[in-house]
Amino acid sequence: xTEAKKPPVGMTVLVAALGYFVDIYDLILFSIVRxxxxxxxxxxxxxxxxxxxxxxxxxxxxxxxxxxxxxILGDKRGRLSVLFGSIFMYSAANIANGFVQTVPQYAxxxxxxxxxxxxxxxxxxxxxxxxxxxxxRGYGTTIxxxxxxxxxxxxxxxxxxxxxxxxxxxxxxxxxxxLLLRVGLYESxxxxxxxxxxxxxxxxxxxxxxxxxIKKYVGVILVGVPIWYAVGILVxxxxxxxxxxxxxDIPAPGRAVMMTYIGLAAGDFASGALSQLxxxxxxxxxxxxxxxAVSVVAYFTVGKSSLTSFYGVCLLLGFATGYWAVFVxxxxxxxxxxxxxxxxxxxxxxxxxxxxxxxxxxKLLKDSLGVVGSAIAVGVVTLAxxxxxxxxxxxxxxxxxxxxxx
Numbered sequence: 001x002t003e004a005k006k007p008p009v010g011m012t013v014l015v016a017a018l019g020y021f022v023d024i025y026d027l028i029l030f031s032i033v034r035x036x037x038x039x040x041x042x043x044x045x046x047x048x049x050x051x052x053x054x055x056x057x058x059x060x061x062x063x064x065x066x067x068x069x070x071x072i073l074g075d076k077r078g079r080l081s082v083l084f085g086s087i088f089m090y091s092a093a094n095i096a097n098g099f100v101q102t103v104p105q106y107a108x109x110x111x112x113x114x115x116x117x118x119x120x121x122x123x124x125x126x127x128x129x130x131x132x133x134x135x136x137r138g139y140g141t142t143i144x145x146x147x148x149x150x151x152x153x154x155x156x157x158x159x160x161x162x163x164x165x166x167x168x169x170x171x172x173x174x175x176x177x178x179l180l181l182r183v184g185l186y187e188s189x190x191x192x193x194x195x196x197x198x199x200x201x202x203x204x205x206x207x208x209x210x211x212x213x214i215k216k217y218v219g220v221i222l223v224g225v226p227i228w229y230a231v232g233i234l235v236x237x238x239x240x241x242x243x244x245x246x247x248x249d250i251p252a253p254g255r256a257v258m259m260t261y262i263g264l265a266a267g268d269f270a271s272g273a274l275s276q277l278x279x280x281x282x283x284x285x286x287x288x289x290x291x292x293a294v295s296v297v298a299y300f301t302v303g304k305s306s307l308t309s310f311y312g313v314c315l316l317l318g319f320a321t322g323y324w325a326v327f328v329x330x331x332x333x334x335x336x337x338x339x340x341x342x343x344x345x346x347x348x349x350x351x352x353x354x355x356x357x358x359x360x361x362x363k364l365l366k367d368s369l370g371v372v373g374s375a376i377a378v379g380v381v382t383l384a385x386x387x388x389x390x391x392x393x394x395x396x397x398x399x400x401x402x403x404x405x406x
Contacts, residue, residue, distance in 0.1 A: 009131055012185060013140050016124030018178050019083060020148025023120040026094060026113060026171050027352070028152040028261065030059060031236045032159035032254040033167055040164065041101055049240060051103055053359050056236065058107045060355040062114020067349025068204060070119030074126060074341030075202030078187050078195075082123035082341070084179065089116030091175030098168040121148070121328065122345025129332040130188040130340070134398055138329055142272025145325030149268055152261030160254045190402055194337045199404050201338050204346070206405060213335075213405075215392055217343065220331045222389035223285060224351035225358075226292050227321040229382045232355035233362055233375055234299055235260050235314065244371035245304040251311070259311045260318035267322015272329070279397050281330045282390065288323035289386055295320040296379050300372065324348075333396035336405035358382070 030037075034052045043051050066086070074082040093113035100106045121144075128140045158167045195201060207217045234241065238256040267288070275284045295317040303313040331347040332340055358378055365374035 008186070009140070012131060013128055013143055014147075015083075015178070015182055015185060016128050017144040017147035018181070019087065019120040019124050020144055021151035021154075022087070022090070022171065022174050022178060023117045024148050024151035024261070025155045025174065026090065026117055027059070028231075028257050029155040029159055029167055029171060030056060030110065031231075031257050032156055033164035034236075034253065035239070037106075037164040038103070041103065041106070043103065049237070050363075052236075053363060054103070055107055055110050056232065057356045057359060059110040059114040060232075060353050062111040062116075063118040063349045064114075064353030064356070066115035066118025067122065067346040067353070068342075069115070071122060071342035071345030072202040072204055074119065074123050074345055075191075075339055078191060079123045079127040079130075079341060080182070080185055080187050082119040082345070083127075083182055083185075086116050086119030086123070087175050087179050087182075089113075090120075091116075091172045091179065093172075094168050094175065095172035098165040098172070118349045119345055121348050123341060125328050125332050126341045126344045127188050129329065129344075130190040130337070130401060134400055136276070138272055138276040138326075138397070141329040141332075142269060142276075142325045145268040145272065145328065146265050149261055149265040149322075149324075152264070153258055156254045156258035156261070190337055191341075194404055197404075199338050202342055203339060204342055206339060207335075207343065216334050216394075217347070219389040219393050220327070220334060221347050221350045221354075223289070223330075223386050223393070224324070224327045224348065225354045226289060226379075226382050226386050227324055227327070228351055228355050229358055229379055230292065230296070230317050230321045231260065232358055233378060234296070234317065237362075237371075237375075238310075238314075241371055241375055242304070242310065245300070247304055247307070247310070249307045251307060255311060256314050259314040263315040263318020263320075264322045264324070265318075267319040268325040269322075270319070271323040272325040275326045275329070275397065280395060281326050281333075281397050282393060282395050284326050285323055285330070285390055286387075288320060288326075289383065289390065291320040292317070293383050296376075296383070300376060327351075330393070330396050333399050333401060334394070336403050337401065338404040340401070 038048050070082045097109045129137050132140045238251040242251040275281050298313045303310040332344040335343045361378050
């Protein structure tokens with residue numbers, strides 16, 4: 001299918017990368033300001049863990065809901081419509097978040113911000129995948145993921161050095177600036193051709209009409225869940241887990257997040273580049289999931305010996321779980337153009353939304369197994385399921401994406 005105008009590939013990749021940058025900034029900012037923001041609005045010290053779980057679940061639940069809404073809109077109305085609408089909603093919610101005074105207000109705005117951000121990564125990756133050559137698109141998605149991950153480092157610095165309310169204002173301001181930067185981008189010609197053909201677009205239910213589609217869709221989601229087990233439990237609740245492991249000096253959440261995401265940026269670059277050099281998504285995913293298992297073992301053994309060791313393990317854990325670029329690229333390559341945005345937007349948000357059952361399981365088991373035992377049990381199940389799911393997925397490197405699903 002031909003394109004009326006050739007999209008500016010470099011600018012499209014940059015804008016998609018900055019969208020993911022803002023996405024990660026917001027996701028990680030809450031982990032950093034969780035304790036001081038809740039204390040500031042009057043939450044008792046003994047309630048900070050439980051209220052923190054509530055708020056992160058609202059945020060991730062919003063991304064789960066938003067992933068479906070924006071994914072369907074991305075296939076029905078276009079990739080660019082999502083990139084504009086999602087960033088506007090996020091920016092407004094984040095600015096309002098800087099004025100909250102109660103937990104219910106905080107929860108509602110975390111939900112809205114989550115819905116807003118849910119469209120960023122999926123729409124960006126879909127657009128980049130469709131405008132680049134099939135043999136090189138992995139490099140484009142790698143750049144998006146690598147630059148985007150650095151949003152966590154900025155969130156750690158802003159969250160540590162500025163008031164938590166200011167940190168939310170910064171996030172909203174960056175979103176509005178990015179909104180202006182997106183003016184002038186072109187829609188995917190591949191999508192425009194499919195839309196003109198009259199094929200049914202953006203049907204979420206069509207993902208579940210055959211066993212093969214269900215297997216592919218659920219499988220690729222399960223492959224990504226260990227990433228958010230590491231971030232949503234091991235890193236977010238590092239102070240509580242560190243204390244339970246008997247550490248004298250309790251890890252600072254901001255430092256743990258920053259070290260993890262520095263590792264994630266390096267891991268995303270390495271995994272994406274390797275998937276291109278080895279011409280295989282599956283082999284790279286298998287290697288990084290195995291490294292994640294090793295890193296989790298190190299977290300509960302070597303990590304507790306000192307703060308330096310703990311932060312070093314966070315760096316390793318980040319690198320090991322830095323296969324997000326390959327995971328999202330594979331999701332975009334598994335399905336046809338008429339439902340590609342739906343898959344590429346919902347899959348990563350379902351992975352993030354998996355934090356809800358993960359943290360629920362963590363809370364449920366900690367009374368009987370303890371904080372450390374509960375975290376280990378959740379991790380073992382998560383990693384085992386990811387390995388089984390990966391074995392059932394096809395190789396997608398170099399796959400022609402210019403087709404539709406029946």
